[in-house]
Every structure is written in C-alpha cells, then in structure tokens.
Amino acid sequence: MVPHLTTALSGPLVSLEKRMLEAMPDIEHxxxxxxxxxxxxxxxxxDLRNAGFKLAPVDTNLFPGGFNNLNPDFLSLAVQAAQVAVEKICPDARRLLLIPENHTRNTYYLRNVVELCHILKAAGMEVRVGSLSPEITEVTRLETHDGLPLILEPLVRDKNRLKLNAVTFEGVDYPAFDSCAILLNNDLSGGVPDLLQNLEQNLIPPLHAGWFVRRKSQHFAAYDKVVASFAALLDIDPWLLNPYFDTASGIDFHARVGEDQLADKVDAMLKKIAAKYAEYGIEHAPFVIVKADAGTYGMGIMSVKSADEVRDLNRKTRNKMSVIKEGVEVSEVMIQEGVYTFENINDAVAEPVVYMMDHFVIGGFYRVHTSRGVDENLNAPGMQFVPLAFEKPCTLPDCAGEPDAPPNRFYAYGVVARLALLAAGMELQENDPLNA
Structure with a gap:
C-alpha cells in the first residue's frame, strides 16, 4: 500500500528526486x-511533509514512540543499527535499562516499548524496563492493546547508579539488575527527576535532549546550516528542503500578552512564503504553523493563514495553545512555514515518518488522519498509522526507475530525514553542558 500524490509531480520535486538519484554517490560520501x-x-x-513542490521535515523527535508502527520485515535493519549504536556508547554493554514514558494506560505506547525491547534483545542485550511513574511501586504486569505483556519494575537509586532489585514475580526470578547504560524513551517534558540526576551510567539520549531544555527553533537553526551545505553540494535552492521559521517569546495566550508581536511575525512569514510561491509559480495559499517551541505529542499547535487569525483566537484555541504535556505552560512559540502534504491513503491525508538508529534509516510509516486537511497538523487524536506503507527500505533507490517511483521517493525521504538527524546531532553537540 503506497500513498499517491494528488498534486502533479511535474514541478521542482521530480527534479529534486532526479538530482538526488544522479548524485547518490556524492550524497552518501x-x-x-x-x-x-x-x-x-x-x-x-x-516527520516529513511532501507538497509535490517541496519536501521538508517539520519535526524531529529524539525519544521516538512508534517502533510498533514499523514494517516488521525491516527488523534486521533495526537490529544491526542498534548493535552499532550501543557499541559506540558502551562497547562492553550486556545489559540495558529502558525507562519509558509514564503512559501506563496508553496501550499503544506500551506496544512501542515492547517492540523497542524486542529490537534491543535481538541486538544481544539483556533488557529490563524501569519506570519513573509514582504508580509503579512494585513489579507490575501490563498488557498492550494486542495482548502482549510488559513487565515494569520500580527503579532503585544506589549512590550514583540506577538499578533494579532482585524479585520473584509470577513464579519467575528476576535477579538484581545493574546496567552499563540507560536508554530513555521518556522526553522529560516536565523536567529531570531526582532519580536521573548525576548518574555515573551512560544516559542515552543525554539529559539535555529532553524537552525541559531543548527547543525546536534550535533544531531548525542547526538544520539551516546542514541544508545550506547539502544544497550547495547538489546546486539546488535550500528552500525546497527547508521550512522558514521564526520565534516569539513572552507569550501568554490566556492573558493575550504578546499577541501583536506574534501576529506581526506571522504576517511577515506569510509574505516571505508568498514571495517564494510566486517565484515557483505555486498557486496554493501560504500558511504557517504556530507551535510550542518545546513540546511533543502534537500539543500546542495551530495552523493559520492570516495574522488576524492570531488576534481573533477563541477561548478553546487559547486553552489548547497555552499548555502542553505535563501541564507545562507555553510562553515561547515557533512560527514555522506550513508545508502542505498532498499524499493520501484511501482519501485520507497522510505524511511520512522516518525512523533511524545511529545514522541508519531503519524504516518508516505513514501517519494518516481522515478528518484533517492538507494544511493541518496530523499528529492529533484520531490519527492512524499504516506500518506497511514503506514496502522497501529508504536506502535502496531504483536508479533505473522514474524519479517519483516509490523506492526513489522513499530514498529522498531517507536523505531528508538524515539531514534532520544530522542537525539533531549538531544541536546536541552545541547544547552539551560539557562544551559550555
């Protein structure tokens, strides 16, 4: 099941995909x-958006929670990438402690944790799951939506190490567990718990990747640098791969503080996009996405096509924009160029999501929403996933095929996703407290 593009693929994107195929050796080098x-x-x-005239990332998640949505046929890619990733961080690692989000009632998220454990175990790791949730005070057995078990254990702090105590549960002996490294699948939106402070074990990703300190605008500032270099390599307009962005701070949606500043920046962004649309003969209406500069799970996001929409927000929208995950109040927003998605599956709007471990593409899927438009955020309640959409890995183009053939479109997706991954690596390097 491969989504189709409803826009005519006769514009810049076909030329871009063709250029990527021609330059594949140079790109990989x-x-x-x-x-x-x-x-x-x-x-x-x-998260990518394919407008037919533009292909760009709109969000990069360093604590991905959808491993259950990947094509199971690509498991070997994930296992090999996991082996490389673990060896770089802790070459002698035999045990890995996984710390998930506290979504113990989200059975689909739990299925993601089960799949992530499966990948790591297949890579040769002994994996146990320790929970930060205050609800988990003893060993707890949970079930995914499809009936698979997940054993959560309470974490124990021993000086500067996090461990799991020895325990017998449901007739099974679980020995004491002390790991070389700790893998976080928890984005730390609410801050760093005391249990994770000043540990001597390797924390992956590092704490400064968490949303309590990370900003989307910092990521896209790094992405600007990456795309400038890449575009020079291919001799293309960087805009074809890069959404414009700006930021606004001191915002209080409830008190309507910073409203005029935000509206002015939205207006300036729309004019900037309109100029590019005119340059390329694009007849669609420009739009922007206003989103919390720190945040995830599709919270604190709105799509607007005029500055007046910002000034005329109703109470419901103000409430939605004012608070994100963990009840964190929004005071900083990113104004990002809206990128249309003209891909669809069975008449439902779709956008590709590409997954990577270390610097390897391991698969992807389509996020699909039947009640959202081509200019709206699809990461919202009611979304669905199509895990088998990427029928071939994003690393194997068909150089003899047409530029818009699925393997070649997927290769382009893999290239752009890796550009965003590279930007994330730069972002973490620049924000590392040890480099301050």
Whole structure:
C-alpha cells in the first residue's frame, strides 16, 4: 500500500528526486564525512511533509514512540543499527535499562516499548524496563492493546547508579539488575527527576535532549546550516528542503500578552512564503504553523493563514495553545512555514515518518488522519498509522526507475530525514553542558 500524490509531480520535486538519484554517490560520501564530525543521536524519528513542490521535515523527535508502527520485515535493519549504536556508547554493554514514558494506560505506547525491547534483545542485550511513574511501586504486569505483556519494575537509586532489585514475580526470578547504560524513551517534558540526576551510567539520549531544555527553533537553526551545505553540494535552492521559521517569546495566550508581536511575525512569514510561491509559480495559499517551541505529542499547535487569525483566537484555541504535556505552560512559540502534504491513503491525508538508529534509516510509516486537511497538523487524536506503507527500505533507490517511483521517493525521504538527524546531532553537540 503506497500513498499517491494528488498534486502533479511535474514541478521542482521530480527534479529534486532526479538530482538526488544522479548524485547518490556524492550524497552518501557527504554523509559519511559529516558523521566523522558529528555524533549521531542514538535514535530519532522525523516527520516529513511532501507538497509535490517541496519536501521538508517539520519535526524531529529524539525519544521516538512508534517502533510498533514499523514494517516488521525491516527488523534486521533495526537490529544491526542498534548493535552499532550501543557499541559506540558502551562497547562492553550486556545489559540495558529502558525507562519509558509514564503512559501506563496508553496501550499503544506500551506496544512501542515492547517492540523497542524486542529490537534491543535481538541486538544481544539483556533488557529490563524501569519506570519513573509514582504508580509503579512494585513489579507490575501490563498488557498492550494486542495482548502482549510488559513487565515494569520500580527503579532503585544506589549512590550514583540506577538499578533494579532482585524479585520473584509470577513464579519467575528476576535477579538484581545493574546496567552499563540507560536508554530513555521518556522526553522529560516536565523536567529531570531526582532519580536521573548525576548518574555515573551512560544516559542515552543525554539529559539535555529532553524537552525541559531543548527547543525546536534550535533544531531548525542547526538544520539551516546542514541544508545550506547539502544544497550547495547538489546546486539546488535550500528552500525546497527547508521550512522558514521564526520565534516569539513572552507569550501568554490566556492573558493575550504578546499577541501583536506574534501576529506581526506571522504576517511577515506569510509574505516571505508568498514571495517564494510566486517565484515557483505555486498557486496554493501560504500558511504557517504556530507551535510550542518545546513540546511533543502534537500539543500546542495551530495552523493559520492570516495574522488576524492570531488576534481573533477563541477561548478553546487559547486553552489548547497555552499548555502542553505535563501541564507545562507555553510562553515561547515557533512560527514555522506550513508545508502542505498532498499524499493520501484511501482519501485520507497522510505524511511520512522516518525512523533511524545511529545514522541508519531503519524504516518508516505513514501517519494518516481522515478528518484533517492538507494544511493541518496530523499528529492529533484520531490519527492512524499504516506500518506497511514503506514496502522497501529508504536506502535502496531504483536508479533505473522514474524519479517519483516509490523506492526513489522513499530514498529522498531517507536523505531528508538524515539531514534532520544530522542537525539533531549538531544541536546536541552545541547544547552539551560539557562544551559550555
């Protein structure tokens, strides 16, 4: 099941995909040289939007939560990438402690944790799951939506190490567990719990990847640099791969503080996009996405096509924009160029999500929403996933095929996702407290 593009693929994107196929050896050599300078994040997922005239990332997640949505046929790619990723961080690692989000009632998220454990175990790790949730005070057996078990254990702090105590549960003996490294699948939106402070074990990703300190605008500032270099390599307009962005701070949606500043920046962004649309003969209406500069799970996001929409927000929208995950209040927003998605599956709007471990693409899926439009955020209640949409890995183009053939479109997706991954690596490097 491969989504189709409802826009005519006769514009810049076909030329871009063709250019990528022609330059494939140069592109892969360029990536290899970049990874010698920048350490790849342990894992990441990138949300892409394909407008037919533009292909760009709109979000990069360093704590991906959708491993259950990947094509199971690509498991070997994930296992090999996990082996490389673990060896770089802790070459002698035999045990890995996984700390998930506290979504113990989200059975689909739990299925993601089960799949992530499966990948890591297949990579040769002994894996146990320790929970930060105050609800988990003893060993607890949970079930995923499809009936698979997940054993959560309470974490124990022993000086500067996090461990799991020996316990017998449901007739099974679980020995004491002390791991070389701790893998976070928890984005730390609410801050760093005391249990994770000043540990001597390797934390992956590092704490400064968490949303309590990370900003989307910092990521896209790094992405600007990456795309400038890549576009020079291919001799293309960087805009074809890069959404414009700006920021606004001191915002209080409830008190309507900072409203005029935000509206002015939205207006300036729309005019900037309109100029590019005119340059390329694009007849669609420009739009922007206003989103919390720190945040995830599709919270604190709105799509607007005029500055007046910002000034005329109703109470419901103000409430939605004012608070994100963990009840964190929004005071900083990013104004991002809206990128249309003209891909659909069975008449439902779709956008590709590409998953990576270390610097390897391990698969992807389509996020699908039947009640959202081509200019709206799809990461919202009611979304669905199509895990088998990427029928071939994003790393194997068909150089003899048409530029818009699925393997070649997917290769382009893999290239752009890796550009965002490289930007995330630069972002983490720049924000590392040890480099301050």
């Amino acid at each position: 360029w990536f290899r040289s970049q990874w010698q300078e920048v350490a790849a994040p342990f894992y990441a997922s990138v």
